[in-house]
Amino acid sequence: MSKILAIGNYNDAERKALEAQFDCLVLAREDEVAGLPQEVRETVTAVGYKGHHGFGAEQMDLLPTLGLIANYGVGYDAIDTRTASARGIKVTNTPDVLNDDVADLAIALWLMQGRELEQAATWTRAGNWASGGTYGLARKLSGGKVGVVGLGRIGREIADRLAAFKCEVHYHSRSEKETPGWTYHADPVDLAAAVDVLFVALVGGPETEGYVSKEVIAALGSRGVIVNISRGSTVDEAAMLDALEAGELAGAGLDVFVNEPDIDPRFFDLPNVVIQPHVGSATVETRAAMAALQRDNLQAFLTGADLLTPVN
Amino acid sequence: MSKILAIGNYNDAERKALEAQFDCLVLAREDEVAGLPQEVRETVTAVGYKGHHGFGAEQMDLLPTLGLIANYGVGYDAIDTRTASARGIKVTNTPDVLNDDVADLAIALWLMQGRELEQAATWTRAGNWASGGTYGLARKLSGGKVGVVGLGRIGREIADRLAAFKCEVHYHSRSEKETPGWTYHADPVDLAAAVDVLFVALVGGPETEGYVSKEVIAALGSRGVIVNISRGSTVDEAAMLDALEAGELAGAGLDVFVNEPDIDPRFFDLPNVVIQPHVGSATVETRAAMAALQRDNLQAFLTGADLLTPVN
Numbered sequence: 001m002s003k004i005l006a007i008g009n010y011n012d013a014e015r016k017a018l019e020a021q022f023d024c025l026v027l028a029r030e031d032e033v034a035g036l037p038q039e040v041r042e043t044v045t046a047v048g049y050k051g052h053h054g055f056g057a058e059q060m061d062l063l064p065t066l067g068l069i070a071n072y073g074v075g076y077d078a079i080d081t082r083t084a085s086a087r088g089i090k091v092t093n094t095p096d097v098l099n100d101d102v103a104d105l106a107i108a109l110w111l112m113q114g115r116e117l118e119q120a121a122t123w124t125r126a127g128n129w130a131s132g133g134t135y136g137l138a139r140k141l142s143g144g145k146v147g148v149v150g151l152g153r154i155g156r157e158i159a160d161r162l163a164a165f166k167c168e169v170h171y172h173s174r175s176e177k178e179t180p181g182w183t184y185h186a187d188p189v190d191l192a193a194a195v196d197v198l199f200v201a202l203v204g205g206p207e208t209e210g211y212v213s214k215e216v217i218a219a220l221g222s223r224g225v226i227v228n229i230s231r232g233s234t235v236d237e238a239a240m241l242d243a244l245e246a247g248e249l250a251g252a253g254l255d256v257f258v259n260e261p262d263i264d265p266r267f268f269d270l271p272n273v274v275i276q277p278h279v280g281s282a283t284v285e286t287r288a289a290m291a292a293l294q295r296d297n298l299q300a301f302l303t304g305a306d307l308l309t310p311v312n
Numbered sequence: 313m314s315k316i317l318a319i320g321n322y323n324d325a326e327r328k329a330l331e332a333q334f335d336c337l338v339l340a341r342e343d344e345v346a347g348l349p350q351e352v353r354e355t356v357t358a359v360g361y362k363g364h365h366g367f368g369a370e371q372m373d374l375l376p377t378l379g380l381i382a383n384y385g386v387g388y389d390a391i392d393t394r395t396a397s398a399r400g401i402k403v404t405n406t407p408d409v410l411n412d413d414v415a416d417l418a419i420a421l422w423l424m425q426g427r428e429l430e431q432a433a434t435w436t437r438a439g440n441w442a443s444g445g446t447y448g449l450a451r452k453l454s455g456g457k458v459g460v461v462g463l464g465r466i467g468r469e470i471a472d473r474l475a476a477f478k479c480e481v482h483y484h485s486r487s488e489k490e491t492p493g494w495t496y497h498a499d500p501v502d503l504a505a506a507v508d509v510l511f512v513a514l515v516g517g518p519e520t521e522g523y524v525s526k527e528v529i530a531a532l533g534s535r536g537v538i539v540n541i542s543r544g545s546t547v548d549e550a551a552m553l554d555a556l557e558a559g560e561l562a563g564a565g566l567d568v569f570v571n572e573p574d575i576d577p578r579f580f581d582l583p584n585v586v587i588q589p590h591v592g593s594a595t596v597e598t599r600a601a602m603a604a605l606q607r608d609n610l611q612a613f614l615t616g617a618d619l620l621t622p623v624n
Binding site: 009100101103104105107108111112115117118120121123124125128129130132133134135136137138139140141142143160161163164165166260261262263268274275276277279282283284285286287 | 427444446473589594596
């Protein structure tokens, strides 16, 4: 018997779909695996993972017949893929289906931050307009100089949208890519020095930790804005907070934070920071597509077919 | 002697620029014209108008040598151009320089409304994320069916941006235009029935009053969203409010209202409405460009050169 273990915050529809398709046990958190009877653990051949905490050797030790970890989400930095690979465990993710939503959010964060729309809405709701006030002037965004750090699938979607706003698009990635005339910078500090807004679209994980460093933030300068829709870890958050508080950075639009969901309270005192609760892919349509792709990977594994979106 | 009368809420920089260039008197409101001594009124040959109230026969009667009303803003519905034309008074506006800003705001209102970003930000700031909650799922926007009512300069800028979001673009205007494959609808009700989001980019004034009618709103339907960056008058606001309250319209993103700035308080009770205090062109860069274009029109008039942007 081959059991699927689904771990994480699945909603009702997702849970029902999993249970309809598979012999499936759903756990809220990865630390509940240890509580399962040994005879159950030994039947688990695949995990559907939607957790936020690390899934590594400790969990894999408990599941001796595990062959697949199918991650829900494009970012699989919570999963220790090196250990998985060493044990012959395959890992899949759910790329592409969420690119549009995440890019849409990046553009929204940029517009909201630069045009001060959250502040202007709050100001209006407080009665300031009705009592004769005029909200101050914000900053023109179309036509600006913008940079994308990490020109993968999502970074490219962001850049495509920025081009329609007549922006001068610059980017940094490991290697130069074929683009419609966008300017490549081999060094992220050079990129930051050339633009006013930095869109962070890196993959997460140890290799990109603090990639948007204190030096990059300093190069962006006091008119600079950081938009991060990747992982909190990709930006040196302490350096960003220091720069924001000192006025050495103009603002930020952030969907991701180092210590989610209990984020650094310093963010709440900064009116020039737009804060979102990691909702990059949080639409009905996209989450359904992600859940379906995860199930398709589980199904492929169980039937011996090629995995749709393997990452190792 | 030829005096310029600047009327409206000019900021310090604009006022200084006007006074440096012209023999200029600045009034806060159009109803202060009557309080000027007759010998001053008789020297006024041009008005720089930045007012929000009507400027018509009553004001023109008080300025017998008036030859130009140079409006600050692309929308000049506050000025009675018919009466002006009958008296040989020219009117200019400030088109084009604000197109990008207004289109940027339209896209922002669409994204904020559909992705519930103001609500999610407020929810996060209230501590709901930190205490373990998950914000609900919003609606996917890229790739949707969208309609633009009024494909003038601003409407086209909006549509160009929407195309980069892979939207299926439909539009309605007085006549079919040359477009990159966008779908024309001769009837605004047909347009509304074909799309989920309606971007209103009409000119203001009596001819477009209530143009987005109760019938148009009904055709848009319960998944429909209205984004209005034109004038409050272009939408049947009472019908829109009724539909929003009844759940017969999904939401709205509004920069303009019928009774600005003292807008209908019913709007404040609708969480699915994003409210902005008429900030379409409210950026430092664009307002400077608008003020400069107004001064250029005044200068052209005084020197007998061709007006740059006449509307009558």
